[in-house]
Amino acid sequence: MKQDSAEATLVLENVRKRREKGGNLFELHIPSFRIRPGEFIAIVGESGCGKSTLLDMLGLVLRPTSAETFEYNIPGRKRALDIDRMSRRDQARVRQRDLGYVLQNGGLLPFLSVRDNILLPCRINGQRRAESHVEELARRLKIENQMSKKPAFLSGGQRQRVAIARALAHRPPIVLADEPTAAVDRLTAREIRDTFRELTRQMGVTLLMVTHDVALVQDTVDRMFVFDVTKPAPEHTTAICREGTAGEVQQ
């Protein structure tokens, strides 16, 4: 286990999350979830299966109800970071330095220009001289001409590209993406997927992407996690997350 931990960037063992909402009980169980550095992982499932819940827990904005192991093993850090031992401050620090996010609709701040949005994580981290890296990212993502605009003036695809640039700007080891291509057409989605994949590979970034679109990611991803959803009672849903294949999901 210890050796495994050393290899894996993210280690989750027997993580459970229970949520009750409006009398409905939802239980998510993750028996084992290990991600190695540089992997491209897709977390696939229908809506309500718990994939966003998993992503939020990974993003440290949602606490698991119980966890045997929930560790971040960031390359370059001396020790593994255990979620149970992390103060809110530590969590914020991990979010700030080690994680990048691409949200469903970009999650861009409407009051900042594209450039300021992308530079924001660098500024929060106190990184200076990040401009050239950011310009390069923008060029690669074909948004170099949109840098001075406010997000409201961008198309959906452009917005997602900006979100990707922002997620990568401060060079985090892990990027979490939540349905980054849900709101764009298929062609654009493929383009975004490819650029994203290429950038993360070049930067050695571990990418975890939540999506319902198996077809989009099945040929690109290294591995895939799927959910087994059962309903033992009308008001009770349980989901178990496990590694799976595209075929299973499409069934």
Add this chain to the structure above:
Amino acid sequence: MKNETSPAPAATPPGASHQPPQTGWRKPGLVLRLAAADVRHEWVLTLCLVLAIAAVLSPMLLLFGLKFGTIETLRRRLIQDPRNREIRAMVSTTFTRDWFGQWGAREDVAFLVPLTRQIAATVSAAIKDSTEKTDLDLIPSAADDPLLAENGCRAPADDEAVLSHFAAEALKATVGDELVVTATRIKGSQYEKGEVTLKIAGILPVSAGVIKALYVTLPLLENVERYKDGQSVPEYGWKGSAAVAYPQYNGLIIALPEALGKVDEYQLCNNTGFTKIKQLEAAELDSLAGITASDKRIYYLLSTERRPVGEDSVVSVRNRLRGRQAVLLPWVEPIAARLEFDGGEKTLDLQLHALSADTPSADMIELTPRPPWQNQPCWTDGSFPLLLPEGIEIGDPATCRLTVTNSEHRLEFPVTPMETRVTAGARAYVPENLAGVLRLLDSRNLSYEPEQKQFILSRRGYAGFRMYAGTIDDVDGLRRDLEASGLPVSTAAEEIQRVKEMDHYLTLIFWLVAAVGITGSVASLVASLYASVERKKRPLSVLRLLGLSGATLFRFPIYQGLMIAAGGFLLAWAFFHGMAQAINSLFQSHLRAGESFCRLPWEHQLLALGLTLALAALAAMVAVVRLARIEPAEALRDE
């Protein structure tokens, strides 16, 4: 199992990370810039919030400004208005100099000046070379007269006058004009007129009083009274009789060849003005009167219990001792005087003693020093002889002047030092009747009249007074004390009480209105800012996801609240100042210099700003604390 070997990450020092240590100082600036960018971006909403806050703040500022301005104006007028501080006597009686000295010295009395009889204080006046004559009341004034000072006029000098508003109107007078004041009197069946020209030093506003009055110095008023009483006023060239001063003695030393019987002693104290008789040893004369005399005589001292006696008492004693070879030496207590000589360059303090003017009688009892003056009364020729001790070198006897002062008055006149000197220490001698006149200074004020070379009696007392209390709060205490001393007075006490009560109720009503207003303002402020924070859920969640946490994140809405509140305050403040100016200029005619109807002092404006900002921060904090309880994940998936 988990964490078997990994030490607690919480114990990890921040420096152990692979990235450079956090430059935390950047964050406040960053959050501030983010908050400002958002406020700018959503400028329409910001403007709405700013307007909403300005809308509730400006009436509040205006309300407070009006309250502060009007009440302050009222209160200042009340406290400063000399008319409310004035205390008037309800009865006509004589007020002595002592009375003025005693009451004028009180700390709660700001100003006290005597009044002459009303009938003597009416004059007619006209601007020089004008035919418009008006009857005016002469009212005495002096330095620090509140009625003049509070109304922007300085006290008049002896040749000046300050006019009341209506007096100036009737005379068509302006400041700087020359005013001819005419006092009239009836002598026999004829009218007589005395004129004096005064310069107008100031004109009072109508608020200082509606009477037609001329404020002048007390000496001028007294001169007019003297003239009206038939006396002369040589300063103005007004003719008439003179009230010549008379000598007054503390006692009478009698030298007799033989002792008096009991009956004789009794007779000398009966109806002569003297009340006590005491036999003196010849040796006692020196310490008592500064003289020595033959010890072959029997000496008596006639004296009084209280007030000194006049010449008539001496005459009646002389009559009773007729044929007994009595020598009478009127006695006064030594008088402190100062001699100025050699053109005022040198001064000398002297103790003046009375020395008999009757040289033959003096020789009879071998009086030492021997009186060097012969004729009696020796000073009617205008030369006042002075017998000085030895050793004083007088360069020019013509420039010697003697000064004698009592508690309030100073009498100065020329003296002629005798060529003879006496061996008498610091003692100096003047003829007994001159000493007696100087002793009169104890009870009466005298002035030396150089034209007639006479001492003129000043007035004895006054018919009334002008009194002003220090503040309106002193008025009632003064009234009680004056009435306790047996003098009924009228004050503006009722007016003061009424305005105080009105102020109290006005203040109460104001605070009721203000309480409602403030509650509304606070509610509106809190609601506006709370709503604006609520709208920031999503950007706040994004920022949280990007690694801003806790206090750092809290600052975002607080900064915004502060910015919006500051903007609202600025707008309200500008509105308030515009309105205040408009109100003040609208009511300008009712205001005096330095007064305003609508006004907020700087410290109150700052307080209002501080309160607004504090409330804004508080409202934002309440909102953001509530927001922090929402799981950020939920906010992220709202769309």
